[in-house]
Amino acid sequence: MRISGARTEPPAADDAAAWITGAVHDGWFTEPPQAVIDRDEIIIWGRVPAPDLAADATDADKAAAQAGRIHQFREDTRDARIKVALQVEHRYQRKVSWGVRCGDSEDLFTHLSAPVMTRLRQPERQVLDTLVDSGVARSRSEALAWCVRLVGEHSEEWLTELRDAMTKVEDLRRKGPQ
Incomplete structure (x- = not known):
């Protein structure tokens, strides 16, 4: 673990x-x-x-x-x-x-919504505030979730390759040196 x-x-x-x-x-x-x-x-x-x-x-x-x-x-x-x-x-x-x-x-149906803490610098906060001010999101939290969904939708192939690579690394770690 x-x-x-x-x-x-x-x-x-x-x-x-x-x-x-x-x-x-x-x-x-x-x-x-x-x-x-x-x-x-x-x-x-x-x-x-x-x-x-x-x-x-x-x-x-x-x-x-x-x-x-x-x-x-x-x-x-x-x-x-x-x-x-x-x-x-x-x-x-x-x-x-x-x-x-x-x-x-x-x-x-009812599902988990997990809080995630992050530190953002002013340029990133300004992106979130623009989304809130324009009515795209009701809060910074909702704006950040919107951004994450958007990135996930538009980079699914890359994220899949990354997850596959992480799985291979984990398999190698488990095997360890002989």
């Missing part, structure tokens, strides 16, 4: 997706659930079947039907999802959130 300040890292979650696939109830999802994992949270994404609609249904009708399907899934599975989440939280020492996809719609 790596120690960063007073906080210890949670255990590895390499097998979390497989474990979660075995733990969720058969019939909940049309495909195996996807687990998105970081050091604080595991989001379990599942796809539910899209509702059958008339061939002439409008895009608004489709979106409403999909939202209704997601809402019904959330209500019908609440107690069972809580049981699974508690088991996952205990095993992997991370909070668990649920997200559901239906057709083109998706909804992320």
